[in-house]
Amino acid sequence: MDTRTTVLITGASTGIGAVYAQRFAQRGHNLVLVARDSARLQALATKLRSEHSVAVDILQADLTQISDLTTVEARLRDDASIGILVNNAGAAQSGSFIEQSTDSVAHLVSLNTTALVRLASAIAPRLVKAGDGAIINIGSVVGLAPEFGMSVYGATKAFVLFLSQGLSLELSPKGVYVQAVLPAATRTEIWERAGIDINTLNEVMEVGDLVDAALVGFDRREPVTIPPLQEAARWDALQAARQGLLGQIKQSQVAERYQDLA
Numbered sequence: 001m002d003t004r005t006t007v008l009i010t011g012a013s014t015g016i017g018a019v020y021a022q023r024f025a026q027r028g029h030n031l032v033l034v035a036r037d038s039a040r041l042q043a044l045a046t047k048l049r050s051e052h053s054v055a056v057d058i059l060q061a062d063l064t065q066i067s068d069l070t071t072v073e074a075r076l077r078d079d080a081s082i083g084i085l086v087n088n089a090g091a092a093q094s095g096s097f098i099e100q101s102t103d104s105v106a107h108l109v110s111l112n113t114t115a116l117v118r119l120a121s122a123i124a125p126r127l128v129k130a131g132d133g134a135i136i137n138i139g140s141v142v143g144l145a146p147e148f149g150m151s152v153y154g155a156t157k158a159f160v161l162f163l164s165q166g167l168s169l170e171l172s173p174k175g176v177y178v179q180a181v182l183p184a185a186t187r188t189e190i191w192e193r194a195g196i197d198i199n200t201l202n203e204v205m206e207v208g209d210l211v212d213a214a215l216v217g218f219d220r221r222e223p224v225t226i227p228p229l230q231e232a233a234r235w236d237a238l239q240a241a242r243q244g245l246l247g248q249i250k251q252s253q254v255a256e257r258y259q260d261l262a
Contacts, residue, residue: 005133006055006081008032010063010072010119011089013040016138016183019211020086025052032082034059034072034089063089063115064107073122083133085123087116087160090138092153105152112156117163124171131175136218137164139182141226157182161224168223177221181214184228203228 007024011017013035021031025048033041038060045056059075061068076082090112093100120135127133142148143157164180171178185204210227217225229235 004028004030004081005083006030006032006079007084007086008034008072008076008082008123009086009088010034010115013037013044016207016211017086017088018044019207020088020136021048021056023211023215024084025054025056028052028054029084030055030081032057032059032075032079034061034063036060036062063119064110069115069118073118076119076123077126080126080130082123083127083130084136085119085134086136086138087119088136088138089115090156092150096149097151100152108152109156112153113159116160120163120167124167124176127176128171128174133175134177134179134218135164135167135171136179136181136214139164139180141182141184141228143182165223172223179214179218179222180224181217182224182226183210183214 007020007029009017009020009024009031012021012031012033014037017033017035021033021044025031031045031048031054033045033056035041038058041058041060045058048054048056059072061072063069063072076085091108093104093108097105116137120137123133123135127135137160139160140154140157142150142154143159143161146154148154161180161182164178168178183205205228213227214225217227224235226235
């Protein structure tokens with residue numbers, strides 16, 4: 001992809017988003033950085049302009065607020081220089097489902113799913129028309145594992161994976177690459193904000209390692225990149241099993257085990 005392509009990154013002030021900004025700046029890409037914290041965005045933008053001689057715009061936005069969200073959507077629709085979207089903004093939450101307030105659950109879903117799909121929807125038609133571009137969606141391995149006990153967060157990340165796989169099937173024949181990145185626990189501020197002590201987690205990946213691995217997958221044009229998965233054959237086996245299920249679930253007759261045979 002042309003290094004002159006501008007990359008828009010959400011949740012760019014810290015953590016995974018900030019490292020993506022650094023790595024794409026190193027590659028010579030101009031940037032549009034989106035986050036709530038204007039001071040941190042300004043500091044990062046100044047640093048990247050100085051170190052890499054790239055253009056960096058900032059958009060202060062809370063993606064759970066429709067007015068802010070529509071501003072970012074408009075930039076994605078109208079700015080023809082933006083060829084890569086990194087949908088990174090997200091949040092987690094501590095506690096069990098019955099301990100979480102209805103409002104806090106709705107806020108989490110709004111940021112992790114609604115904002116992400118709206119931004120993808122805003123840019124995709126223009127990328128398809130150009131026959132080029134990429135959408136990177138940051139999911140989580142938690143989206144594969146209800147057993148991890150983060151039901152709402154995991155459900156939003158399962159949505160991100162499904163959406164990414166579906167969009168990949170739709171858009172890749174039209175020249176647009178869609179990548180789902182599935183981190184495990186990564187050393188970012190998401191845990192502190194969620195009220196979770198990161199020191200209680202057994203395995204925590206450094207954010208630079210995570211993004212560098214994700215970019216290897218990006219360069220290889222992987223539809224799904226899972227940096228902590230040591231045996232890639234396990235993901236391949238899961239996908240093969242799912243593919244084998246498809247013919248079995250498209251049936252007009254009720255399965256025998258559900259028929260009243262009495």
